[in-house]
Amino acid sequence: MWEPNEQLLLRAAVRYKKHEGTLFVTPRRVAWQQQGSSQLTPSIYYNDIGSLAQTPESSPKVLLKISAKPPVSKDYTFQFTSAKNIQERESIKAQIAELLARVRGLSSSSAVGTPAPITPSSVAASPSPSTPQTATASPAPPSLQQQAAANIRPSTPLNNTPSPSANGASPKSWRHEEFADRRALLTSSKELQILHKELVVVGRSVDEEEFWSSPYVKRIRQKLKKDAVSREGRQKGKSSRMVELKPGQQEGSDIKYTLTSQIIHNIFTEFPSVKRAYDTNVPDKMTEQSFWKRFLASEFFHRSRTGGRSQLTPYDDIFDRCLQEEDDENSKPPPMSRMDKIRFDLDLSATAEDHLESGNAPDFTMKAGREAQSLPLIRRFNKHSSRVLETTPSKTKRPEPTFEDEIQKDIIITDLLDEKPPEKIILDIQDTRRYFESQTGGLDEKKLSENDTINLLVGYKRKFGGWQPEMTNDIINPRAADKVCVELTNIIKKKIRHDDKSAAGKCVFCVKYM
Numbered sequence: 001m002w003e004p005n006e007q008l009l010l011r012a013a014v015r016y017k018k019h020e021g022t023l024f025v026t027p028r029r030v031a032w033q034q035q036g037s038s039q040l041t042p043s044i045y046y047n048d049i050g051s052l053a054q055t056p057e058s059s060p061k062v063l064l065k066i067s068a069k070p071p072v073s074k075d076y077t078f079q080f081t082s083a084k085n086i087q088e089r090e091s092i093k094a095q096i097a098e099l100l101a102r103v104r105g106l107s108s109s110s111a112v113g114t115p116a117p118i119t120p121s122s123v124a125a126s127p128s129p130s131t132p133q134t135a136t137a138s139p140a141p142p143s144l145q146q147q148a149a150a151n152i153r154p155s156t157p158l159n160n161t162p163s164p165s166a167n168g169a170s171p172k173s174w175r176h177e178e179f180a181d182r183r184a185l186l187t188s189s190k191e192l193q194i195l196h197k198e199l200v201v202v203g204r205s206v207d208e209e210e211f212w213s214s215p216y217v218k219r220i221r222q223k224l225k226k227d228a229v230s231r232e233g234r235q236k237g238k239s240s241r242m243v244e245l246k247p248g249q250q251e252g253s254d255i256k257y258t259l260t261s262q263i264i265h266n267i268f269t270e271f272p273s274v275k276r277a278y279d280t281n282v283p284d285k286m287t288e289q290s291f292w293k294r295f296l297a298s299e300f301f302h303r304s305r306t307g308g309r310s311q312l313t314p315y316d317d318i319f320d321r322c323l324q325e326e327d328d329e330n331s332k333p334p335p336m337s338r339m340d341k342i343r344f345d346l347d348l349s350a351t352a353e354d355h356l357e358s359g360n361a362p363d364f365t366m367k368a369g370r371e372a373q374s375l376p377l378i379r380r381f382n383k384h385s386s387r388v389l390e391t392t393p394s395k396t397k398r399p400e401p402t403f404e405d406e407i408q409k410d411i412i413i414t415d416l417l418d419e420k421p422p423e424k425i426i427l428d429i430q431d432t433r434r435y436f437e438s439q440t441g442g443l444d445e446k447k448l449s450e451n452d453t454i455n456l457l458v459g460y461k462r463k464f465g466g467w468q469p470e471m472t473n474d475i476i477n478p479r480a481a482d483k484v485c486v487e488l489t490n491i492i493k494k495k496i497r498h499d500d501k502s503a504a505g506k507c508v509f510c511v512k513y514m
Contacts, residue, residue, distance in 0.1 A: 008025075050069040063079050094175070192224075
């Protein structure tokens with residue numbers, strides 16, 4: 001029978017004592033279930049396992065023998081019958097060795113060692129397994145029973161952890177990747193590290209597999225993976241550095257320049273005309289090497305470095321055309337914004353008296369066209385700055401504010417607005433009878449029987465039967481009562497006089513400042 005909260009790691013179709021069935025591997029034991037039955041017999045716990053043995057790969061039968069320690073001293077031999085029998089046997093053997101090493105507190109290599117080869121003859125001579133025990137435990141979950149009854153062939157785990165056979169990797173490398181992933185998660189999450197230490201390392205209330213298979217840990221693990229993917233998926237912003245080629249080592253009269261793929265990409269980004277010339281001429285009309293040689297010797301390259309035109313540079317039809325395109329683009333004035341949306345809430349005369357030391361005469365230092373030689377370089381800097389400040393558009397488009405919204409934002413002062421009432425959750429009681437019954441504290445349950453009521457009435461009659469009112473007797477001393485009345489009267493008089501003085505002072509203050 002299945003134990004409560006038992007997790008299934010691996011399963012495989014095997015034959016045991018000439019009966020078809022399924023071999024299950026869980027964090028607690030190795031169990032076999034015959035096809036069409038709900039009993040798990042035999043069931044071998046890891047504390048009872050002594051050694052593992054297997055047939056060589058050249059053997060026609062793929063067998064795995066599990067030997068139990070004394071006092072059981074039994075051998076259980078399972079034959080894998082699916083198409084991927086060798087791969088399934090290696091996966092199950094590696095999983096059993098790992099769990100067995102964890103139980104013994106050793107490494108998987110030192111705990112089990114290399115399984116000894118066995119032969120079919122030795123299998124036939126092995127003693128039969130012990131008689132299955134009858135137990136009254138709860139039956140297996142329906143999903144596991146259906147999977148076992150259907151005799152599903154591939155040995156795949158039921159949890160979300162990928163199978164080593166599905167990825168094509170060996171079980172050992174898959175386990176190392178899983179352990180490295182768990183170690184990285186414990187390092188990155190302080191909360192998960194503390195929880196693992198309290199439950200697994202110190203408290204030992206759950207084992208390792210139960211901890212990592214719990215829904216809470218799975219949610220934390222999934223969230224950390226999403227955060228890591230989102231960090232990796234963030235696009236890197238554009239660099240603020242401009243293209244600057246510096247000459248390297250000189251060999252005689254020749255100057256060397258080094259062009260990497262990143263530098264070429266930056267040139268294409270900063271000078272679109274060079275990108276268009278490259279697509280037009282390379283490789284149909286010239287090679288890439290000759291193209292960049294002409295670029296480094298052209299007027300376009302030297303002017304982009306100095307900002308001025310050199311008269312000694314030879315004529316180049318390709319890059320002179322690129323230079324002309326850049327000049328035409330830079331000669332265009334920046335687009336002027338439309339003047340139909342004028343902000344009337346801006347007072348342009350508010351700063352008329354500022355800068356009294358330097359005067360308020362118009363400033364002509366930034367007049368466009370005054371320095372025609374440096375104007376293309378200035379515009380190139382401005383274009384580069386605009387490219388750096390460009391941001392990728394977000395997926396969620398925000399509605400653009402209208403002209404009225406901008407004016408309303410400027411004229412409304414939020415400090416003068418009324419505070420919004422706090423949001424409250426309305427308590428909607430559907431069954432008021434149950435609510436008031438709960439408030440009574442269960443007083444209705446304390447009901448008296450008829451005999452108890454009669455006994456109470458008889459007792460009251462007996463106690464008050466001979467009672468006579470005695471109104472003439474003194475309950476309190478008259479002097480003490482008079483003293484209390486005098487003190488109360490004095491207190492009231494003092495209070496009245498204090499209130500009268502306060503009211504008179506307020507009236508005098510009002511008369512003075514009227």
